[in-house]
Amino acid sequence: MSVDKNKYGEKFNEHLLEQYKLYVEMADRISERRMQTNKFYISLLSGLLALLSILVSVGKFNQTVIFIIVSLLGIALCILWHINIRSYKQLNSGKFKVIHEMEQYLPFPCYDKEWELLGEGKEKSKYLQLTRVEKYIPFILAIPYIFLFFYALVSLLIPLIWKK
Numbered sequence: 001m002s003v004d005k006n007k008y009g010e011k012f013n014e015h016l017l018e019q020y021k022l023y024v025e026m027a028d029r030i031s032e033r034r035m036q037t038n039k040f041y042i043s044l045l046s047g048l049l050a051l052l053s054i055l056v057s058v059g060k061f062n063q064t065v066i067f068i069i070v071s072l073l074g075i076a077l078c079i080l081w082h083i084n085i086r087s088y089k090q091l092n093s094g095k096f097k098v099i100h101e102m103e104q105y106l107p108f109p110c111y112d113k114e115w116e117l118l119g120e121g122k123e124k125s126k127y128l129q130l131t132r133v134e135k136y137i138p139f140i141l142a143i144p145y146i147f148l149f150f151y152a153l154v155s156l157l158i159p160l161i162w163k164k
Contacts, residue, residue, distance in 0.1 A: 005105070013105075020102045024111075027095040034088040038134070041081040045141055048074050052148075067152035074145030078138040085138070089131040 005012045052070045055061055096111065103109035118127035 016102065016105055020099070020106065023095065023099055023102065027092060027099065030088065030092055030095065034085075034092075037084055037088070038081075038137075041077060041084075041138070042141075044077055045074060045145075048077070049144075064152050064155050067148050067155070071145045071149035071152060075142055075149065078142035078145065081138040082135060085131065085135050089135075 003012075008015075048070055052066065055066050055070075056063055096115075100109070100112050100115070103112050115121070119125075121127060121129050
């Protein structure tokens, strides 16, 4: 703890509790923002597929070029999404370390106890961390875009190979 309880004064416990409440609320907000970010990326990736469908059905554009552009955008979005998930995990981990430290000065360390009961994230039978599952979703959703890219690439290369 950065401040000695005795040096701080009589309002130490009151101020600590207020800071603790605020910090727990901030951690919750980050988790909510993380879920909103996931929804945002899913919407973007879905919208990209809808755009692909519209552009192909219109038929005024080079289909192979559209496939390459859309697939690269989709793959890039999936990579950015994965980076965001990792960043949110790091941010939440830091926040919960601070919360655990603050709980040492509170009557009951509820988050500390919960984490202990969940095997501190080490026992999958007790608790499977959301991030362990969540981090694979961008890669799974990148699969159609990867296939689309290779399909477009093959479509582009086959005519060049057959000309020889």
